[in-house]
Amino acid sequence: MLLPQLEGRSNPAIVAPTSISILETSSDNTCDDLNNCRTLWSIVWSCLATIFACTWVVIHPNIPPLHESWFGRHGRRIVTTIVAIIAPELVICWAAKQYLASMRLAQKYKDFGWTQTHAFFLIMGGxxxxxxxxxxxxxxxxxxxxxxxxxxxxxxxxxxxxxxxxxxxxxxxxxxxxxxxxxxxxxxxxxxxxxxxxxxxxxxxxxxxxxxxxxxxxxxxxITDKSKGDGLSKALAILQTSWFILQCVARGIQRLQVTELELATCAFAVLNGVTYGLWWNKPQSVDYPVPIGRTTTAPSQYDEPMPRTVNGKLARDYRRDPFTLLEAMFTIAWGESFESSSGLFWPLLLLPLSPFLRMMRGTEVKAGDTYVGTYYGGSLDYDFEKAVVQLILVTSSTVFGAIHCIGWSFEFPSRLAQLLWRSCSLVITCFPLIEFGSWIAIPKRETVTQTAPDISTPWSLLGAVAMLVALLLYIAARVVLLVLAVTALISLPHGAYETVSWTYLIPHI
Incomplete structure (x- = not known):
């Protein structure tokens, strides 16, 4: 009854008994030599460990607000991790902004004894x-x-x-x-x-x-003493990701089947190396900032407590007026007045996209803010720095999509799954090129707006709609690829369970 699984996916109609789990069915009787076989659980575990190293461990968050609850602090971290899984190239964009800003800041204040670590600490709200x-x-x-x-x-x-x-x-x-x-x-x-x-x-x-x-x-x-990350945690993350990439390359050399989940994880691991390099000198998971100018006897410069602000707007009692809660959520997500939008449909529809946009566009520090935004990346004052960030974003996104395109000829449970994998891989590969083209067209759009505002308005609206559709397609494609990578584990080909013969890869006489 298990013979078709030994031969690959030629007979998908035969299904394992319901009393036997997927892990047990897929890992047993699928490899002739037990000494050179691996189980489905070992495949899943190595992928999960690498994804965890590429997201939760590698991410260096900014300092959270003072007196924030445990739920709020970890909620921010979870949302950032989800964004990193769906769009890891945006994490590279965020890290690249902080890296360039910290390099310029460290160079400017080097006579004060500042290093890049000092600059990172300031940028993260230290x-x-x-x-x-x-x-x-x-x-x-x-x-x-x-x-x-x-x-x-x-x-x-x-x-x-x-x-x-x-x-x-x-x-x-x-x-x-x-x-x-x-x-x-x-x-x-x-x-x-x-x-x-x-x-x-x-x-x-x-x-x-x-x-x-x-x-x-x-x-x-x-500053380093405040960091939760140390040399051991960095070494473990680098070792795990390097080993995983090496294993995938070795399987390709020996023409062994690489699962879709391993291919997607390999893309995470490649981008993880870039992110880790950019954040190498940034403190990790610092909870409290350093107070500056604290006095003990001087009166406060404010006679009344500073009201909490939402991008400069006075906060209201959200518990008594639910509409103001929606207003604040929209303001935080988009940085503009809620009343300027028409109705509630678009704000509620676009609200889930706000973490992606904030990570890509960044945030600013306003008067009265006592902490920086979750995705604050510093200030890029030069066009060269902005161009470098755009180039890094486009390159990393294209590489991330190209790695998924390696699975173009992989075996899939069905023809539909193969077509979905191919189309979604093309979407995440081509989307950065569209974004890069829109970035190049911004100066031309501003020129047209100044010379012919009546003509530029429809084109501006069309460009905004096109970018929104492209972003939605990109997120949908990333989710579909993740689902396909997981569901493909139900029926793996025979070669996926064979392990790499490392002695064959070692040069010898």
Whole structure:
């Protein structure tokens, strides 16, 4: 009764008894030499271990909000992991932004003793300005400025350094007395940190309020000590992914069957190497930031508690008005007013796509934010950096899809499954080229908008619809490929259970 399984998938009509599990049926009597056979469970386990190493272990999240619940903190991590499984190339895009921004930041402040680890720590929300015991502002890249201290001799002063700006009819005072700063912040007073926000966007001139604090003095070792990742965890992740890729290559050399799940996992492993390289110097899973400018006796610069904001909008009581909850969800997802959209259909339909878009587009640090966004990647100030990120995104996406195209001639349980695999592989391979073409066309679209706004409006709408459809197709194709990779395990060909003969691959006389 199990003979057809030994011969491959030639007779899919014969099904194993229901009392025998898939793992037992597929792993028994499918290989002649027990010393050179593997079970279905070993295939699944190696794939799951590699996927776990490529997602949960490799992801270096930003610092979560202060006092966030356990559910909220791990919920963010789970959502990010799901996004990484569906679209791992977006994680590379996120990591590439942080890498380029950290390199520029480390180079700019190298005379302060900063390294790329310091820059990564700032980008992930590692420094928060405090007034007394209340956080008032997380330090973002655009908030970091070099300034000259009033005491170049670096001597403690009994008089506080005052920074006054008339804002909404009040004078804000910031106490920077050396005697009132907690160590290790007070070690480097002649190097200052200035935060300025105009309230009218980052490109406007003339700050409305200024917070001046000492440049944070923290060593690379102190930052690394906060990281949950160490050399052992990195070594295990690299070893697992390298071994898996080597095993898949060896099976191809010996012309042994590679399962669809192994092929999809191999694509994860290849992109994992790029992500790990970009985040090599970034601290992992840091829970709490370093307070900057915390004082013990000076009055708070805000007489009233700062209201929580949603991209600059005052939060409301969501429990009493469900509509405001939808408004806040849409604002967080898209960064614009909920009332500007027509009805509830599109906001609710597009809300599941917000993690993908936020990871690709990034977020900004606004006035009053006490933590950076989940997918904050820093600020890319140069067109060259933006072009590099786009090139990395397109290249990694194309490679990810091309690896799936290797399974073009694989054996599948049915002809329909084979056609779905081929078509979905083409979709995820061609989508980055469409995205890259739209990125190139943006300057031309802006030129047409300035010269002929009446003509440009339909084309802009058409381009937005095309990009939305392409994104939906891409996500659907990724989900279909994952489903096909799992369902193909029900009926594997004979060669899939044979192990690699490593002695044959070792050079010998």
């Amino acid at each position: 420094f928060v300005i405090y007034q007394e015991e209340e956080p008032v502002q997380v330090v973002g890249m655009r908030h970091l400025r070099r300034a000259t201290a009033r005491h170049p001799e670096n001597q403690p002063s009994s008089n506080p350094v005052m920074s006054r700006r008339l804002v909404t009819g009040r004078d804000y005072e910031v106490d920077l007395s050396m005697q009132r700063l907690e160590a290790p912040v007070a070690r480097s007073f002649n190097k200052v940190l200035v935060w300025a926000d105009t309230g009218r966007g980052e490109d406007a001139t003339g700050p409305l309020e200024t917070l001046t604090c000492p440049m944070p003095h923290i060593t690379r070792e102190e």
